[in-house]
Every structure is written in structure tokens, then in C-alpha cells.
Amino acid sequence: MLRSKILNRIRLLKPVIDRRCMSSASKTPLTLLEVDDKSGIATLSLNRPPVNSLNIDLMNSIIESITEIEGNKSRGLILTSANDRVFCAGLDLNELHKPNQERLKEFWAVFQDVWLALHLCSVPTAAAINGHAPAGGCLLATACEYRVMLPQMTIGLNETQFGYMAPKWVMLSYLSVLPRRLAERALTQGKLFTTAEALDVGLVDEIAASKEEALAKCSTFIDSFSKANPLARSLTKKQIREPDVQKLIADRAGDLKECLEYINSPLLQDGLGAYFEALKQKSRSKAGKS
Numbered sequence: 001m002l003r004s005k006i007l008n009r010i011r012l013l014k015p016v017i018d019r020r021c022m023s024s025a026s027k028t029p030l031t032l033l034e035v036d037d038k039s040g041i042a043t044l045s046l047n048r049p050p051v052n053s054l055n056i057d058l059m060n061s062i063i064e065s066i067t068e069i070e071g072n073k074s075r076g077l078i079l080t081s082a083n084d085r086v087f088c089a090g091l092d093l094n095e096l097h098k099p100n101q102e103r104l105k106e107f108w109a110v111f112q113d114v115w116l117a118l119h120l121c122s123v124p125t126a127a128a129i130n131g132h133a134p135a136g137g138c139l140l141a142t143a144c145e146y147r148v149m150l151p152q153m154t155i156g157l158n159e160t161q162f163g164y165m166a167p168k169w170v171m172l173s174y175l176s177v178l179p180r181r182l183a184e185r186a187l188t189q190g191k192l193f194t195t196a197e198a199l200d201v202g203l204v205d206e207i208a209a210s211k212e213e214a215l216a217k218c219s220t221f222i223d224s225f226s227k228a229n230p231l232a233r234s235l236t237k238k239q240i241r242e243p244d245v246q247k248l249i250a251d252r253a254g255d256l257k258e259c260l261e262y263i264n265s266p267l268l269q270d271g272l273g274a275y276f277e278a279l280k281q282k283s284r285s286k287a288g289k290s
């Protein structure tokens with residue numbers, strides 16, 4: 001008993017570098033979790049090269065990290081990227097293009113789970129957006145309570161640009177940070193906002209000149225709750241977010257069915273194939289391989 005208390009105490013005091021869900025190819029950790037021993041704030045870094053695209057393993061690793069942060073009494077969570085150009089490129093297109101049907105079902109369920117875990121995280125959450133954050137990357141950031149972004153990056157739910165309609169609950173994340181009229185226009189245009197535009201419309205809360213500054217600003221936001229009772233704060237957050245969350249929870253199976261039909265439709269698969277090929281071609285040209 002005493003031993004486990006001491007071990008828990010050591011765990012709380014020492015910075016934790018956690019290595020779970022490894023990338024199967026390289027055996028590198030897909031997320032890095034570090035708890036600052038002085039501030040008690042946990043920093044969760046996405047670490048799936050080249051662009052932190054969300055596959056099943058990365059999303060599971062995020063969920064496990066959130067569960068751990070809630071369990072180890074961290075005072076807050078900062079979500080960021082280990083990559084200095086890309087925060088998160090959104091869903092892994094390899095999971096969506098010509099998918100294995102059983103895997104696609106699991107993938108979509110984990111995608112729902114990661115949004116729920118982040119959206120309902122009991123501690124204060126902030127995103128230090130140190131790179132581009134299109135589509136699912138923007139979704140992760142908007143599920144957090146506060147956003148600080150580096151200059152000359154882009155962020156937005158740009159799904160319509162590559163032929164997708166964002167699911168209803170994904171749209172709700174946008175509606176929680178943008179006025180309805182603006183959200184509707186941005187969603188239908190598939191607009192990617194530059195950092196300056198995102199600040200202007202309120203999609204992000206602050207701009208920082210460097211990652212260190214972004215992390216510091218996120219910490220300041222988390223510190224702003226120091227006088228609030230943590231349980232009362234967390235219950236208040238859950239209460240405010242409840243209606244959005246219920247819209248997904250009440251019909252997870254319906255959302256899954258709708259999205260699978262949509263993803264499997266030949267029109268969407270053709271559009272996605274062309275989009276993905278163009279992306280790969282751009283990458284090859286950049287590397288001088290074409």
C-alpha cells in the first residue's frame with residue numbers, strides 16, 4: 001500500500017515520457033507524453049511521421065494518453081506536434097481509400113472515440129498548433145478549449161475541397177468556436193484559414209512566434225483555472241458540451257452506417273483516389289523524384 005503510494009507520488013513528480021502504441025514499421029512511439037513536474041501540466045505530442053495523419057494506432061494512442069492524463073491528476077493537457085511543419089494532416093487517407101470493410105468500421109469507431117475523449121477531457125485542454133491543421137487536424141484542435149497557433153500555417157475543415165461532407169458531429173466542433181453564418185460558409189467552401197485569418201475569425205485564440213511561446217501561452221490559459229474547483233470546472237465543461245456530445249452518442253451506429261455508405265460510394269472513392277494521387281505527386285515533385 002505504502003509502496004504503491006510512493007510509486008504514484010514519484011510518477012506525479014517526475015516528468016513522464018510515455019511510449020505506448022508504437023508505429024509498427026519503425027517501432028517509434030506514436031505519441032509522446034510528458035508531465036511537467038513543476039506545473040503538473042501534461043504535453044501530448046503527436047509523433048507519426050511524416051504528417052501525423054490519424055490512423056487507428058495513432059488515435060488509440062491519443063485516447064490512452066488522455067485516459068492516463070485524467071488518471072494521473074495532471075492539471076491540464078496541451079496537445080501539440082513533434083513535427084515542426086504539420087500539427088496533424090487529418091485522417092489517414094490510406095484508411096479511407098479502397099478500405100478493408102472491417103478495418104474501416106473499427107477506424108470510424110475509433111475516430112468517434114478520439115473526438116469524445118478530447119471533447120470531454122476532464123482537465124483544461126489547449127492546442128499548441130505548431131503546424132498545418134487541415135480537416136481532422138482542425139477537429140482535434142477545436143475539441144480543445146483554447147488554441148494558440150504559429151504564423152504562416154493553415155487550419156480548417158476543408159472536406160468539401162476533396163469531395164467530402166464533414167459528419168454532423170465534426171461540424172458541431174466548428175460551430176462551437178465560429179458564428180453559425182461563418183461556419184456554414186467556411187464548411188461549404190472547404191476554406192483553409194491562414195493563421196492570421198483564423199485569429200481574425202476566432203478559430204484560434206492567440207498567435208505565438210515559436211513553439212515554446214505557444215506552449216507557454218497554453219500553460220497560461222490552463223493556469224487561469226487555478227482558482228476554480230477542478231471537479232466543478234470539469235462538470236461545468238461536460239454540461240456545456242453535453243448537447244453536442246449527445247448528438248453523436250445517441251446515434252453512433254447510425255453515424256457509422258451513414259459514413260461507411262458515403263466513404264464506399266464510387267463517386268467518393270474516385271475523387272479521393274485522384275486527390276491522394278495529386279498529393280503524392282506533389283510530394284514526389286518536391287523531393288525532385290518526378
Ligand SMILES: CCCC/C=C/CC(=O)SCCNC(=O)CCNC(=O)[C@H](O)C(C)(C)COP(=O)(O)OP(=O)(O)OC[C@H]1O[C@@H](n2cnc3c(N)ncnc32)[C@H](O)[C@@H]1OP(=O)(O)O
Nearest residue numbers: 050051053089090091092093132134135136164279280283
Ligand atoms: C465521411 C467522410 C469523412 C470526412 C472527414 C474527413 C476528415 C479528414 O481528415 S480527411 C484527410 C484530409 N487531409 C488533408 O486533405 C490533408 C492533406 N495533406 C496536406 O495538405 C499536406 O500534406 C500538409 C499541408 C498536411 C503537409 O504538407 P507537406 O508539404 O509538409 O507534406 P506533403 O509533401 O504534402 O506530404 C508528405 C507525405 O504525407 C502524405 N500525406 C499527407 N497527408 C496525408 C493524409 N491525410 N493521409 C495520408 N497521407 C498523407 C503525402 O502523400 C506524402 O507522402 P508520400 O511522400 O509518400 O507521397
